[in-house]
Amino acid sequence: MDKHAVSKLLEIADRWYSQIKRAEIPYISLPTRTKHNIEYDEGTEVWKYGEKETTRTASTAKSALHLLKMAYVVGFLKDQIGENRSSTLREMYYISEGWKRAKFGAQDESNFLVEDLEIITELSREAFHLRPEEDGASIFGPIKIREQTRRGDKDIHCVEDVGEAGYSIPNNVERLTFLENDAKFVIAMETGGMYARLMENGFSEEYDAVLLHLKGQPARSTRRMLKRLNNELGLPVVVFTDGDPWSYRIFASIAYGSIKAAHMSDILVTPGAQFVGVQPSDISMYNLPSDHLTEGDIAALKAELTDPRFDTEYWRNQINLQIKLGLKSEQQAFAARGLDFVTKEYLPARLSEMGII
Amino acid sequence: MDKHAVSKLLEIADRWYSQIKRAEIPYISLPTRTKHNIEYDEGTEVWKYGEKETTRTASTAKSALHLLKMAYVVGFLKDQIGENRSSTLREMYYISEGWKRAKFGAQDESNFLVEDLEIITELSREAFHLRPEEDGASIFGPIKIREQTRRGDKDIHCVEDVGEAGYSIPNNVERLTFLENDAKFVIAMETGGMYARLMENGFSEEYDAVLLHLKGQPARSTRRMLKRLNNELGLPVVVFTDGDPWSYRIFASIAYGSIKAAHMSDILVTPGAQFVGVQPSDISMYNLPSDHLTEGDIAALKAELTDPRFDTEYWRNQINLQIKLGLKSEQQAFAARGLDFVTKEYLPARLSEMGII
Numbered sequence A, B: 001m002d003k004h005a006v007s008k009l010l011e012i013a014d015r016w017y018s019q020i021k022r023a024e025i026p027y028i029s030l031p032t033r034t035k036h037n038i039e040y041d042e043g044t045e046v047w048k049y050g051e052k053e054t055t056r057t058a059s060t061a062k063s064a065l066h067l068l069k070m071a072y073v074v075g076f077l078k079d080q081i082g083e084n085r086s087s088t089l090r091e092m093y094y095i096s097e098g099w100k101r102a103k104f105g106a107q108d109e110s111n112f113l114v115e116d117l118e119i120i121t122e123l124s125r126e127a128f129h130l131r132p133e134e135d136g137a138s139i140f141g142p143i144k145i146r147e148q149t150r151r152g153d154k155d156i157h158c159v160e161d162v163g164e165a166g167y168s169i170p171n172n173v174e175r176l177t178f179l180e181n182d183a184k185f186v187i188a189m190e191t192g193g194m195y196a197r198l199m200e201n202g203f204s205e206e207y208d209a210v211l212l213h214l215k216g217q218p219a220r221s222t223r224r225m226l227k228r229l230n231n232e233l234g235l236p237v238v239v240f241t242d243g244d245p246w247s248y249r250i251f252a253s254i255a256y257g258s259i260k261a262a263h264m265s266d267i268l269v270t271p272g273a274q275f276v277g278v279q280p281s282d283i284s285m286y287n288l289p290s291d292h293l294t295e296g297d298i299a300a301l302k303a304e305l306t307d308p309r310f311d312t313e314y315w316r317n318q319i320n321l322q323i324k325l326g327l328k329s330e331q332q333a334f335a336a337r338g339l340d341f342v343t344k345e346y347l348p349a350r351l352s353e354m355g356i357i
Helices: A002-021 A061-082 A089-102 A107-121 A192-200 A203-207 A220-233 A245-255 A262-268 A280-285 A295-305 A313-325 A331-337 A341-353 B002-021 B061-082 B089-102 B107-121 B192-200 B203-207 B220-233 B245-255 B262-268 B280-285 B295-305 B313-325 B331-337 B341-353
Strands: A027-031 A038-041 A046-049 A053-057 A138-140 A143-149 A152-157 A176-181 A185-189 A209-213 A237-240 A274-277 B027-031 B038-041 B046-049 B053-057 B138-140 B143-149 B152-157 B176-181 B185-189 B209-213 B237-240 B274-277
Touching: A002 A027, A002 A061, A002 A107, A027 A061, A027 A107, A046 A262, A053 A061, A061 A089, A061 A107, A089 A107, A089 B192, A089 B331, A107 A262, A138 A192, A176 A220, A185 A192, A185 A220, A192 A203, A192 A209, A192 A331, A192 A341, A192 B089, A203 A209, A203 A341, A209 A220, A220 A237, A220 A245, A220 A262, A237 A245, A245 A274, A245 A295, A245 A313, A274 A341, A280 A313, A295 A313, A331 A341, A331 B089, B002 B027, B002 B061, B002 B107, B027 B061, B027 B107, B046 B262, B053 B061, B061 B089, B061 B107, B089 B107, B107 B262, B138 B192, B176 B220, B185 B192, B185 B220, B192 B203, B192 B209, B192 B331, B192 B341, B203 B209, B203 B341, B209 B220, B220 B237, B220 B245, B220 B262, B237 B245, B245 B274, B245 B295, B245 B313, B274 B341, B280 B313, B295 B313, B331 B341
Parallel strands: A185 A209, A185 A237, A237 A274, B185 B209, B185 B237, B237 B274
Antiparallel strands: A027 A053, A038 A046, A138 A209, A143 A152, A143 A176, B027 B053, B038 B046, B138 B209, B143 B152, B143 B176
16 A cells, blocks of 8 residues: 555656656646536546646746646655654644645645645545544444554454443544444434434434444545445444534535545545435424524525535435524434434434335 | 432522512622632642632623523533433533524623533532533653543553553543552653654663653643542642643643633642743753744743742743743754654653752
């Protein structure tokens, strides 16, 4: 795996070398990364970058400097992989202090360059031993995992061998193997309050469910984990969030991918993931405590109506209904009907409607 | 433990009952919760509320409503404890939907009322089975813990039995027992990047250190964990953060307590905790990559100069030096000197200077 990553990185330098040998000014071409250049891929059912390309050629000082920085990063990553070390994006940014003119001006710039490398090599930054800052999610449920650690392999059953907080997903999900499981589906939840609610109410045991706490907008490792649970174990994935436009984007990033990581869609996206709620229609059906939509919420809902990822009858209906209602509700709002309502009434009804249980 | 919590809650109702029997208008008295009413307690070495009190009496409609809400909350918590259930602050807020005139207008109001109850009963909200939303921190190091879970006791060694993310501290730290340990001290770190750096560099093994990831401003469970590690196991606690005014407040909340939770100081604060860095003097001594202080940073530093918690020679010198330098540095900035610098040079030097190793 490491050898493959190094050879993919060195291909970039090889390409420049050939360009120079052919008396061409060295350049790189990359897909344009905007909302207008993502397309639905029928084969894999995820959103990916389209055909539009941006080329950076060393004929201008600015682009030449960009290629110089890329050369330094390639060199640094090659050494890091060779020494079996790893670093965070932030550390790499600071390491560039020693790179003279190739020093990054801001971390956005180095982050963006790493994304360029991901696109060019078709590898994720974890393959270059670049660690994310953010934590992975927690899971709890009837599944046994083998994690390859620096201290050897650890076999962990996500009910028997963990405390009340569950098992923390490591940064690099590729180090996990799924050993055995009695799970029927995975339910990913936005808030820690709901994750703890389902644990306390025995939902995992009753429905053989793997509970996963997304911790807000899910980290890449979390999305990769969901993808693998779905893909390798064939477990359906359902997503349960607050009922507001920002939460729908959490669902969309899991089920359709994100613009920022469209080049990683194949490994990060779970196309079959289904949205449980809170649906705008739930707000009226269950008379949930709600707040008024802010102007920002309404603008976000309207933006979603033009976002290709939400271009389905279901989402158009729900989003238009929400704009009409002018309301949003949090998932914990079900507590207004009692602490058991969500696990005894709402989820069983929704999940059987969706064909999950 | 549960019985004690219920009886402390019912004392509040008892007090009102006696007041009414004596033909007094029912009231509650509480310490005033502002920066001007926290005082240093010599005996326990932490900051606590002073003598100033605020009284709420049912002689006005507003305060009467406040007491009504408190009565509903007391009733709810009593039932919850009796049924061995728990809920989040957010769920309790939603549950108040059914309390007619005692319904909370906003969550700030119900949170504040729970803090009032903590002050009156001298118990933490966890004792009322109120769960925080936030997650606890992660720890990694030579210590074995027994966690009492709904699924029975789990014995977990925080190196042998955990993955690369470490052991996640549960919401309620009172459910933990420390079994055995080979640790010499605890190092609490602000960022996940530094936590992973120390793990990767073998710092825990080399110095018998327990690594703890604070995840920014530490949750109450994290501060309680540090207090218990220090108090029960006699382990020194050191805190390693970014070098900016916001990070010094993270240290202060661990070592001196916070205004918001001054009533919980006895159980949450670790008075002996020491600050490792990043010190403003490190920025110049190690020539660390730095950013200019913003106006907000400077205002925060100046506020700290009048904060009783920072009223020591060390902090006055460091804060004045930082204002003079006009710079701040992150802990990961040590990476500019190489990925090993922090564990091979900086920390050994600082920790031996501090008498920890």
